[in-house]
Amino acid sequence: MTMTDTNPSGMKVSDEIAIEIRNMNKWYGQFHVLRDIDLTVRQGERIVVCGPSGSGKSTLIRCINALEEHQQGSIVVDGVPLSSDIKNIDRIRSEVGMCFQHFNLFPHLTILENCTLAPIWVRKVPKREAEETAMYFLEKVKIPDQARKYPGQLSGGQQQRVAIARSLCMRPRIMLFDEPTSALDPEMIKEVLDTMIQLAEEGMTMICVTHEMGFARQVANRVIFMDAGQIVEQNEPEAFFKNPQNERTKLFLSQILGH
Amino acid sequence: MSDTHEETIAFVRESEIPAAPPPERQAGAIRWVRDNLFSTWFNAIVTLVALYVIWWLLSGLIPWIVNGTWEGSSVLECREILQGETGGCFSVLRERWSQLLFGFQYPPSLHWRPTLAFALLFVAVPPALFFKLPRWMLVFTAVYPFLAYWLIWGGTIITPVFAAIGLVVGYLVFVRVEKRSFMLGLFAALVAATVVWWFGGVIADEFSRVARLRPVASRAMGGFMLNMILGIVCVSLSLPLGILLALGRQSRLPVVKGFCVIFIEFIRGVPLITLLFVANVILAFFLPPGTNFDLILRVIIMITLFASAYIAEVIRGGLAALPKGQYEAGDSLGLNYAQSMRLIILPQALKISIPGIVNVAVGLFKDTTLVSVISMYDLVGIIRGSILASTAWSGIYWELWVAACAMFFVVCYGISQYSQWLERQLRTDHR
Ligand SMILES: Nc1ncnc2c1ncn2[C@@H]1O[C@H](COP(=O)(O)OP(=O)(O)OP(=O)(O)O)[C@@H](O)[C@H]1O
Numbered sequence A: 001m002t003m004t005d006t007n008p009s010g011m012k013v014s015d016e017i018a019i020e021i022r023n024m025n026k027w028y029g030q031f032h033v034l035r036d037i038d039l040t041v042r043q044g045e046r047i048v049v050c051g052p053s054g055s056g057k058s059t060l061i062r063c064i065n066a067l068e069e070h071q072q073g074s075i076v077v078d079g080v081p082l083s084s085d086i087k088n089i090d091r092i093r094s095e096v097g098m099c100f101q102h103f104n105l106f107p108h109l110t111i112l113e114n115c116t117l118a119p120i121w122v123r124k125v126p127k128r129e130a131e132e133t134a135m136y137f138l139e140k141v142k143i144p145d146q147a148r149k150y151p152g153q154l155s156g157g158q159q160q161r162v163a164i165a166r167s168l169c170m171r172p173r174i175m176l177f178d179e180p181t182s183a184l185d186p187e188m189i190k191e192v193l194d195t196m197i198q199l200a201e202e203g204m205t206m207i208c209v210t211h212e213m214g215f216a217r218q219v220a221n222r223v224i225f226m227d228a229g230q231i232v233e234q235n236e237p238e239a240f241f242k243n244p245q246n247e248r249t250k251l252f253l254s255q256i257l258g259h
Numbered sequence B: 001m002s003d004t005h006e007e008t009i010a011f012v013r014e015s016e017i018p019a020a021p022p023p024e025r026q027a028g029a030i031r032w033v034r035d036n037l038f039s040t041w042f043n044a045i046v047t048l049v050a051l052y053v054i055w056w057l058l059s060g061l062i063p064w065i066v067n068g069t070w071e072g073s074s075v076l077e078c079r080e081i082l083q084g085e086t087g088g089c090f091s092v093l094r095e096r097w098s099q100l101l102f103g104f105q106y107p108p109s110l111h112w113r114p115t116l117a118f119a120l121l122f123v124a125v126p127p128a129l130f131f132k133l134p135r136w137m138l139v140f141t142a143v144y145p146f147l148a149y150w151l152i153w154g155g156t157i158i159t160p161v162f163a164a165i166g167l168v169v170g171y172l173v174f175v176r177v178e179k180r181s182f183m184l185g186l187f188a189a190l191v192a193a194t195v196v197w198w199f200g201g202v203i204a205d206e207f208s209r210v211a212r213l214r215p216v217a218s219r220a221m222g223g224f225m226l227n228m229i230l231g232i233v234c235v236s237l238s239l240p241l242g243i244l245l246a247l248g249r250q251s252r253l254p255v256v257k258g259f260c261v262i263f264i265e266f267i268r269g270v271p272l273i274t275l276l277f278v279a280n281v282i283l284a285f286f287l288p289p290g291t292n293f294d295l296i297l298r299v300i301i302m303i304t305l306f307a308s309a310y311i312a313e314v315i316r317g318g319l320a321a322l323p324k325g326q327y328e329a330g331d332s333l334g335l336n337y338a339q340s341m342r343l344i345i346l347p348q349a350l351k352i353s354i355p356g357i358v359n360v361a362v363g364l365f366k367d368t369t370l371v372s373v374i375s376m377y378d379l380v381g382i383i384r385g386s387i388l389a390s391t392a393w394s395g396i397y398w399e400l401w402v403a404a405c406a407m408f409f410v411v412c413y414g415i416s417q418y419s420q421w422l423e424r425q426l427r428t429d430h431r
């Protein structure tokens, strides 16, 4: 596998390692969900993870911010090893933003409060400053005018963009996305993807679980294909789509690109 | 489209139709009565039966109230005044109202003290219930319990002041030490508070004349005042305790979880009245003789434990109703356990639990009348054990029990209305 320092759209990738996963294994009871995962993500890299349902994609990225516990192997995020030490976990979580399939906004708080909550309580930023930051990012995802509303009053696409803004307010060095567009209607997918593309262009380190292959082609440095808890194939998007090596990858691609 | 069609379809209005009133029979009361009360023959029969029942009730009740007398100082005088006509003997309420409210042992010359405490309740409680009020008003809410204790029980003010200082010191110690370890913090806080309380006890004994109100013994508390004291104290203590138990029951630490489960299941499995008997008899038996651990305190502990188990289960339902994503979102933002509980999980879980919590609170308030069984003279105890047992007023059931019902109803209805208002205020999900 070859790695270049720039991807098709010319975005810079540094040599600094953002995430290093070594020999990671995870079980749910007797069920071996993740098997010998090895993955190195460098600062500024954008990785798309795809694979059939149940292959362990969500589990993999949820292990990175310790939403799930792994039983074997090591995960180092931004130089901090992920152990059972709660201090390390909290530190990693505040450096790693995450967007969920179902947004998971806090329905009892306004959009602005959703965005300022963590900076105020975790980063101890003064309220005024946190609100300014929140407005800056809400403008960035193009919904500053909704700041005083509650999540229930927004469309799905808007909610997902708020969720992205909420993560960005913590000024994370890494962003994880777990199928951010798969709960959305087609016309809303684009607005969320545009936001993510913009983020990628600014050099954010990203790992996205998604089946949006257009997005993968446009912004990813690497596409990772998972099946049955293993990384089966990874490559630059161009090569990955044009010339998949593994049989399972071929089958998967023919299925999702076929129609 | 063909030409002929176009002619028939095209239409332009040239004059306005003026608004007309609806036909007489369709509007107003007649229509409403017909539609709602006599729409079918079955409804008509039900209506007539209901009307008869209402008439029957009112024809008994109205003369009873209107003819009722407020004069006379015993049931015999009352009967004389009424001269065989139907009518309530409300004189018992006039003559015994102070007993109904304060019990028969609270010195009448001191009744102003609990009355003042009650009046101040209306200053202390709103800031906690209506969050639109300025936050600084909560300072008085925090001071109120100690002030009310001083007013009702009397004695030197040093006692409640040190009780408060002990809590504050305990809290400060906890905040300091908690960063190192939660359990250590809890323990250190307990030690610090106990030291302050012990010290306060010594000082209070030494300077028992400072800002001294005439002390009133716990035994003297009675009447509706006792129900209110028990109700307010137990509700306000059982809510936080219930929250802790509910969270404890979800804990990943087996010891904490096990303790909470056993506690909740045990308390829910026994009748309150048995716990009250335990409070009355057995606790006193276990405590070293001479300890001043008064009955009201024991009863408060029992009712609080009882109610907190129920509240814990109600809140557990609220916690279970929250999607897992809410916990995960909190975690992924780096909030620690206490923060995500306080800022994300509990506000939502408590909101869902409001109807259930209010249910428990109202039930608890009414259950305070059970203390009459362990010979405390609360409202029910006073009526049964003191007023009805007296020769002057024996046999005056209706007047007294209706009055008792009315007092409880006013409070419980108030709680219920508040909870509905609160639910409307907190509705942000726009479903
Ligand atoms: N909490 C759990 N307990 C037991 N098994 C689980 C749990 N969560 C997930 N699994 C199993 O682990 C496997 C991987 O799940 P995961 O959610 O990571 O898949 P995925 O690749 O994200 O799939 P999808 O595309 O459907 O989201 C699945 O077979 C799933 O059934």
Ligand SMILES: [Mg+2]
Residues within 6 Å of the ligand: A057, A058, A059, A178, A179
């Ligand atoms: Mg998934």
